[in-house]
Amino acid sequence: MCDLRRLLRAKILLPILILAPLVMGCEDPSNVGLGLIGESGGEPVRITIPASDLPPDISPPVTSNVRSSAGFIVGPSTTLAGTVADPLFGTIDTKAYIDVALPSTASTSFRSGTITSVSLILVPNYVYGDTMATTSLIVSEMDAAWPDADLTADTTLAPGSEVARFDYVYRDTTLVIALPEEWYAARSSVLLSSNIATEFHGFELSTSGPSAVVGFNGTSAIFRISTTTGTGDLVLSKIFTHVSRHDDANIPAGRAVIQDGVGESVALSFEFDEDSLRGAAVSRAVVELFVDQEAMDQVPANFVRPTPPQFDFVGVRADGTSRVLRSSLVGAGVIRFVSTTAVPGEFTILRTIQRAATGNPEFDEYRVRINSAQAAISSILVFDPEAVESTPQAILTVTLGSF
Amino acid sequence: MIRTVYNLNRQVFAVVSMLSAVLVAVAPQASAQSRSDGSVYSRYGLGDRHNFHSSQANAMGVLGTGLHGPAYLNTANPATYADQVFARFTAGIDFLGFRSEDVDGQTSISSGGHIGAIQLGFPLIARKLGFAASISPYTTSGYHAQLGGTLEAEGSEPPTDFEVNYEGDGGLQEAVVGFGYQVTDKLAVGVSASAIWGIIEFGQRTEYARSTDYLLSTEQFTSTRMSGFSGSLGAAFRSPRLVGESDAFTVGAAFSLPVHLSATRTNQVTQGLVLIDTVGSTIEGDLTLPLRLQAGLSYTPSPKWLILADGLFEPWGGFESDYPLLGYEPGQEDAFNSRLRAGAGVQYIPSPRDPFASTLKRTAYRFGLFVDQSYVRPVPDYDLKTYGASTGLSIPTVVPGTYLDLSGQIGFRGESETDLVRDLLYKFSITLNFGERWFLQRRLR
Numbered sequence: 110m111c112d113l114r115r116l117l118r119a120k121i122l123l124p125i126l127i128l129a130p131l132v133m134g135c136e137d138p139s140n141v142g143l144g145l146i147g148e149s150g151g152e153p154v155r156i157t158i159p160a161s162d163l164p165p166d167i168s169p170p171v172t173s174n175v176r177s178s179a180g181f182i183v184g185p186s187t188t189l190a191g192t193v194a195d196p197l198f199g200t201i202d203t204k205a206y207i208d209v210a211l212p213s214t215a216s217t218s219f220r221s222g223t224i225t226s227v228s229l230i231l232v233p234n235y236v237y238g239d240t241m242a243t244t245s246l247i248v249s250e251m252d253a254a255w256p257d258a259d260l261t262a263d264t265t266l267a268p269g270s271e272v273a274r275f276d277y278v279y280r281d282t283t284l285v286i287a288l289p290e291e292w293y294a295a296r297s298s299v300l301l302s303s304n305i306a307t308e309f310h311g312f313e314l315s316t317s318g319p320s321a322v323v324g325f326n327g328t329s330a331i332f333r334i335s336t337t338t339g340t341g342d343l344v345l346s347k348i349f350t351h352v353s354r355h356d357d358a359n360i361p362a363g364r365a366v367i368q369d370g371v372g373e374s375v376a377l378s379f380e381f382d383e384d385s386l387r388g389a390a391v392s393r394a395v396v397e398l399f400v401d402q403e404a405m406d407q408v409p410a411n412f413v414r415p416t417p418p419q420f421d422f423v424g425v426r427a428d429g430t431s432r433v434l435r436s437s438l439v440g441a442g443v444i445r446f447v448s449t450t451a452v453p454g455e456f457t458i459l460r461t462i463q464r465a466a467t468g469n470p471e472f473d474e475y476r477v478r479i480n481s482a483q484a485a486i487s488s489i490l491v492f493d494p495e496a497v498e499s500t501p502q503a504i505l506t507v508t509l510g511s512f
Numbered sequence: 513m514i515r516t517v518y519n520l521n522r523q524v525f526a527v528v529s530m531l532s533a534v535l536v537a538v539a540p541q542a543s544a545q546s547r548s549d550g551s552v553y554s555r556y557g558l559g560d561r562h563n564f565h566s567s568q569a570n571a572m573g574v575l576g577t578g579l580h581g582p583a584y585l586n587t588a589n590p591a592t593y594a595d596q597v598f599a600r601f602t603a604g605i606d607f608l609g610f611r612s613e614d615v616d617g618q619t620s621i622s623s624g625g626h627i628g629a630i631q632l633g634f635p636l637i638a639r640k641l642g643f644a645a646s647i648s649p650y651t652t653s654g655y656h657a658q659l660g661g662t663l664e665a666e667g668s669e670p671p672t673d674f675e676v677n678y679e680g681d682g683g684l685q686e687a688v689v690g691f692g693y694q695v696t697d698k699l700a701v702g703v704s705a706s707a708i709w710g711i712i713e714f715g716q717r718t719e720y721a722r723s724t725d726y727l728l729s730t731e732q733f734t735s736t737r738m739s740g741f742s743g744s745l746g747a748a749f750r751s752p753r754l755v756g757e758s759d760a761f762t763v764g765a766a767f768s769l770p771v772h773l774s775a776t777r778t779n780q781v782t783q784g785l786v787l788i789d790t791v792g793s794t795i796e797g798d799l800t801l802p803l804r805l806q807a808g809l810s811y812t813p814s815p816k817w818l819i820l821a822d823g824l825f826e827p828w829g830g831f832e833s834d835y836p837l838l839g840y841e842p843g844q845e846d847a848f849n850s851r852l853r854a855g856a857g858v859q860y861i862p863s864p865r866d867p868f869a870s871t872l873k874r875t876a877y878r879f880g881l882f883v884d885q886s887y888v889r890p891v892p893d894y895d896l897k898t899y900g901a902s903t904g905l906s907i908p909t910v911v912p913g914t915y916l917d918l919s920g921q922i923g924f925r926g927e928s929e930t931d932l933v934r935d936l937l938y939k940f941s942i943t944l945n946f947g948e949r950w951f952l953q954r955r956l957r
Contacts, residue, residue, distance in 0.1 A: 140659045141612045141620040142552030144931030145890050146678055146838070153663050153674050153718055390718060390730035390781045395669070445668070449726050459728065463781055464791045504669060508676060508718040510732055 153392065153508045156385070160501035162494040163376035163474055165365060170372050172484045173260035173349035176210075180328045181348070185484040187324040188348040189370070190246070193238035194319035195414065197404060198366060198488045199358030203322050203350055206255065206266060208311030209332040210346035211303075220301045222338030227293040227300065229286040229312070230331040235324025236279050237486055241411040242320035246277035248286060251310035255349070262352040262370050262484075269313040279321050293334075300334055306346060321413070322486055350484045363496035364401055367479055369417055370486035374478035375493065376425075379503050381465035388510020391463045394448040396422055396435075398477055399499035401490045402442045417487040419480035422446040424461055424472030432472075434458040436480055439489065444477065462505065477501075550622065550654035550680075551610045551935045553896065553926065556839040556888035557831075557848060558799075559653030559683050559712060563588075564629045567604060567943035569820065571904025571919035572857025573880025577808030577822040578764040580700065580748045583913075584945060585633040587646045588806060588822075589746040589766040590702025593692030596635040596642035598913040598947030604628035605943075611936040613928050622656060628941060634950055636691075644704075645689045652683035653712050673721040684710035684738065692746075702746045708771055708801070709739035719785065731782040736835060738799060740773035760812045764822075768804035775799055777835050797834030802827045818859040820880070826851040828887035839888050848887045849895060855882030857902065876906035878919070886925075890932060898925040898937070906945075913947025 174184040190205035211217070229248070249269030272292050277284075293300060299308045314325075332343040352370040360366060365375045375398065408414050419438055425431045435446040435458040448459035464471055479487065492499040554560045565588035569576030576588040582597040609623030626649070633644035657678045665671040690704025713735045720727040746766035754761040780792035808822025828848035833840060840847040857880020863869035879902065886896040900923025907916045918941070925935040 140657060141614045141618050142655075142931075142933045143657050143659055143678070144614075145552050145933070146555055146657065152659060152661060152676065153720075155663070155666055155669060388732060388734070388779060388781075390716070390732045391783070392718065392720060392728045392730050393669075393726055397668075447726060448728075459726075459783060460789055460791065463783060467779060467781055467791050468793050469791065504667070506663065506669070506727060508716060508730060508732065510716070510734075 153506060156505045156507055158379050158381065158383070158503045158505065160377040160379055160475075160494045160503070163378050166374050166376045166476055168372045168374070168478075169262040169352070170370070170481045170484075171259045172262040172352065172370070173256075173258075173264075173347065174327070175257050175347045176327070176345060185348070185350070185482070186327045187234055187350075187483045187485070188314075188327055189235070189322050189324050189350045189352070189484055189486065190314035191238070191244065191316045191322040192319040193322045193486070195238070195358075195412075195488070196409065197359055197407070197490065198368065200319060200355035201322065201370070201486050202315075202353045202355070203370070203486065205314040205325065206251065206311060206349040206351070207314070207327070207330065207345050208251070208255075208306075208347045209309065209343040210306040211341065212344050217303070217341070219334060219336040219339030219341040220303070222336030224293050224297050224300065224334060224336050226333075226335045227288045228333050229288070230333055231284045231286070231325040232329045233279070233281055233284060233323050234326045235415070235483075235485060236281070236321050236413055237415055238279075238319070238321030239409065239412050240279045240321055243276050243278050244320035245274050245317035246286075247271055247315050247317060248273045248288065249313040249315070250292075251313060254307075254310050257347060260349050262350060262372065264349070265351060266313070266349070272312070274317070277316070277320075279323055284325075301336070305343070311347075324483075324485065352486060360490070361401070361404060363493055364404070364490050365493035366488055366490060367417070367420070367477060368486065368488040369479040369481050370484065372478070374423075374476040375491060375501070377475045377477065377494070377501055379462075379465075379475060381462050381503070382468060382470050386466040386505075386507065386509075387468075389466050389505075389507040390510075391459060391466060391505050391507050393506040394459050394462045395504045396446040396458065396475075396501070397504065398444040398491045398501045400439065400442045400444065401492060404490050415485070415487045417479040417485070417489055420444050420446075421478050421480045422458060423476045423478060425474050425476055426471065427473045431476070434461055434475075444489075444491065462503070466507075550608070550652065551612055551925070551937070552655045552657055552933060553886070553888065553890060553935065554653040554655055555678075555680050555714070556890060557828075557837050558801075559651035559680075561651055561826075561851060561887060562649045563824065563853070564604075564648050567602070567904070567917035567919060567941065567945060568859070568876075568878070568906065569857075570921075570941065571878035571880065571902050571906070571917065572820050572855070572859060573882035573900065573902040573921075574820045574822045574855040574857050575806060575808065575824060575853070576820070577746075577766055577806040577824075578748070578762050578810045579808070579820060580750050580762045580764060580810070582639065585631045585644055585646075587629075587631060587644060587648070587688055587690075587704075588808075589748055589764045590644075590690040590704040590744055591692050591700040591746040591748040591764060591766075593633060593642040593644040593690055593702050593704075594694040594700040595639050595692070596633055596644075597638055597949075599634035599950035600632065600913075601946045602629065602631040603944055604630075604917075604941055607940045609938045612933045613936075614933045615928050615930060617928075620657070622654075624654075626652075628943065640694045642692050643690070644692070645687070647685060647687045650684040650686040650708055650710070651712075653680040653714075654683075655680045672727055675719050677715075677717045677719075679715045679717070680713065681715075682710060682712040684708050684712070688744075690744070698750050700748045700750075702748075704744045704746075706742045706744065706768075707739070708742065708773065711735055711737045717785075728783045729785040731785065733780040733782065734777065735780070736775055736777045738773040738775040740771045740799075740801075742769050742771040742801075744768040744804075756813065758814050761809070762811075763809045764807070766804075766806045770803045771801040773799040773801065775835065795835070798832075799834070800830075800832040802830055815864040816861055819856075820858070821856040822854075824851070824853040826887060831887075839890065847889070849885065849889050851887040852885040853882065855880055857881070871908065874908045876915075878902070878904045878906070882923075890926070891930070894932070896926055898923045900924070900937070904941075911947070915945045917941070917943040917945060919943070
């Protein structure tokens with residue numbers, strides 16, 4: 110130590126010795142002092158945030174579709190006809206509109222003959238209501254062209270002229286509707302014309318009284334014209350379903366309806382930006398709506414009430430635009446939306462809630478609606494935020510901030 | 513003789529140059545890397561408060577407010593800048609360690625090295641007018657705590673194991689430039705301006721065992737960047753031959769203005785430690801640090817002995833911040849405690865004026881005691897105090913005015929009751945005080 114001169118001569122040794130503490134160090138972290146860091150002790154916790162009630166939203170879905178060369182690929186391929194009187198959800202009327210066209214590959218030899226029969230061949234793929242009741246199925250001819258553009262279910266078209274009316278009881282087999290001779294005889298020039306797509310405007314299908322709403326597969330439907338020289342099978346060129354609801358539902362207090370076709374969704378508000386979540390990191394989020402299964406199970410004999418296949422949890426911004434944040438099936442009396450792994454830039458339920466908890470909420474409200482890839486009027490009854498129990502909630506697994 | 517002095521100076525210059533270069537090189541890395549090597553108490557407020565003004569005072573447990581002499585550059589009181597003979601460059605490195613114990617007897621240990629103060633000073637008029645500048649830590653925050661456990665099943669939610677790591681890092685630095693002027697033989701005054709800036713970061717990383725349940729690991733990160741300016745006034749009054757022929761008594765005081773800090777806080781939450789999805793927010797705000805009052809005295813009964821005592825007062829009860837801090841909510845009054853510090857120490861040099869005495873006899877031996885009441889209150893109405901002792905050596909080199917100072921501190925803070933922890937803190941410092949006559953023409957000796 111005394112021979113500092115030699116150390117100085119070394120030039121390098123002294124700086125190394127002096128700087129040695131910079132690279133020295135050890136760390137043995139434990140939970141010592143954790144009680145000082147945060148009120149919660151810093152442990153992950155589950156927080157349940159109840160939803161607040163908002164007025165229900167009714168946004169009728171688009172129920173029209175135009176066939177492409179490959180069929181009804183995007184959008185609904187089913188069209189509905191009939192009336193259902195649900196003791197719980199009330200009466201819903203539907204009318205199916207279909208138009209026809211010759212496929213480009215079809216033979217046209219039948220045009221040179223005389224029409225011997227015309228029929229509509231429809232394949233049912235959906236039913237809602239009393240499957241044993243008899244009703245009158247009415248086939249009307251559309252007198253004017255109707256729009257190709259996206260039509261929402263509440264769009265009303267000018268009524269057609271009645272062509273035929275007959276008794277109908279739902280069966281899950283192909284329905285063949287033979288149109289009367291006087292009708293096709295009067296329109297043979299139009300039906301055999303190569304311009305049938307523009308000169309003929311299709312049919313309206315409706316019923317005269319409540320029994321069931323039946324869905325028909327637009328892709329497999331056929332408008333068949335038989336002549337003395339052959340048969341022409343015309344496919345549907347476009348479809349549309351009109352839906353209207355009567356004001357006779359019997360919804361118990363504290364319940365909310367999620368209904369397809371009509372487009373009724375449950376609108377909810379969650380206080381994801383409340384003070385208790387300030388600075389919290391959200392690791393998992395589950396949003397739950399509980400189904401009033403007891404009320405749903407009470408149906409008359411022979412009555413079929415289809416369960417909606419899938420639900421969407423949707424974030425709605427102040428300007429009305431929205432994004433689907435998560436989709437879910439219904440199971441065991443609950444509609445549950447569970448957060449998934451976050452992907453950069455992707456809107457997810459977890460990212461959405463995290464942004465709100467960080468003080469940057471993107472959405473003003475949230476809606477739960479039926480994922481309506483197909484036209485349907487399926488409904489479900491859930492407990493709303495005013496219910497005594499089983500109210501909608503979000504369960505968050507979070508690590509709270511230290512301040 | 514001329515050649516010898518020239519060679520020695522060249523050697524010392526080489527060492528100092530290398531040391532400076534390495535310090536400059538490692539400083540960014542040292543400040544950028546995680547320094548979670550302190551006590552959990554540094555999580556409160558703006559972190560642990562520091563006062564380093566000279567290695568001499570540091571080894572004696574005091575600030576040095578009443579220490580007035582040319583042997584050391586002392587930034588505790590700008591009035592002392594007046595009394596300089598050598599141009600001085602001081603750089604130090606600290607090795608700081610903590611052993612924390614809680615009420616259950618559990619312990620955690622952390623330690624690490626830090627760059628200490630860097631000081632530069634020189635006389636404009638020898639022993640009349642002097643300039644000094646320094647950079648030193650103002651506060652530091654550094655800790656690492658870890659918690660493991662199981663989140664129990666609840667309703668439809670499955671149980672899962674977790675581990676949470678809490679880490680703090682960063683602190684404020686203070687840069688000071690000032691002038692001291694010897695008004696009369698006995699009275700010196702000084703003024704200095706300071707800039708305070710820095711970043712304090714807190715992180716909280718939560719990891720789950722069952723990632724298959726879509727339980728994303730998360731990291732919460734808060735970074736607060738602050739900067740502001742302040743100024744200080746100081747005075748020192750020295751009275752030689754107070755009792756005997758060779759004694760001297762000095763009393764000094766310094767006052768620093770409150771500091772207004774402009775700040776930007778970034779709150780960031782990262783979801784997923786692999787698949788990164790980060791959301792965050794940035795908030796502008798202000799903080800106001802309290803004024804600082806220091807007073808001290810020193811007594812030199814003979815050149816062999818130096819006795820020092822001083823105190824510090826910072827009224828943190830009036831601290832204001834737009835941001836919440838641990839232990840403080842915006843608008844809260846008296847959330848923090850007044851900081852009080854008192855220390856006293858003694859220095860002994862066996863042969864202070866004999867250049868031919870052995871190194872051991874020319875070495876200064878120092879010892880001191882101090883008590884420091886922190887400005888933070890980890891629990892209501894609790895005064896967090898540190899009781900400590902300091903000791904050190906100042907080894908003279910062959911270059912007049914250049915010393916290698918070694919010092920150590922040991923202290924206790926808090927107590928292991930309820931949520932509190934008791935810290936055993938220890939610190940070892942190496943400081944090179946390089947002195948050289950600048951602006952003077954070399955003459956034959």
